[in-house]
Amino acid sequence: MPRFRNTATVVRSAAPGSQGAPAEPGAITIPIGIRPLAHSDLAAVVRIDAFHTGSSKRGHWKRIFANFLGAPHDRFRVGLAADGPRGLLGYLLGEVRAFEFGSEPCGWVFAVGVDAAALHRGVGSALLDEACRGFRQAGVLTVRTMVKRNDVPVLAFFRRSGFTGGPYVQLEIDLTGA
Secondary structure, three states: OOOOOOOEEEEEOOOOOOOOOOOOOOOOOEEEEEEEOOHHHHHHHHHHHHHHHOOOOHHHHHHHHHHHHOOOOOOOEEEEEEEEOOEEEEEEEEEEEOOHHHOOOEEEEEEEEEOHHHOOOOHHHHHHHHHHHHHHHOOOOOEEEOOOOOOHHHHHHHHHOOOOOOOOOOOOOOOOOO
16 A cells, blocks of 8 residues: 655645646745644644535544544545645545446545635645555556536636546436425
8 A cells, every 4th residue: 555755845836837726926835744634634624624615514524534544444545634834734535446337446536625825826736646646556547536516616626637527427316306
């Protein structure tokens, strides 16, 4: 199983033309340390997620942390944290799955969030780069994610990062009126 850099410092500024989002006018370079996500990050993850979603879901995140950071797992999982001078700047969670609809093993990114003060500074890109490095080491050739079609900032982030439409289409049925 790949190991992630525990004390790496990735100096990123998302300059125009880079993989990250275009830098805000006057944006500065932020030193980012990428490390494994820890139980002590729970409050910061809840805060960052609440900023982006508009609701605090502490119970939800507590369950994810218990599942993700708990006992050994039967498949590769990635939980990354990006630290900056003032604490947690962002997080990313994903795993390798191979059971959906006959798909070959692939990496799935199912949560990514960046602190409001660090948006458009390359934090999300640094986390995604590190996750992809780990996925490659785990032997997968494809990384997937699902995004709400009306979540334009998250869609834009993944598009800028090289994601395109994949071979599957998500379908659903509303059972509340049935």
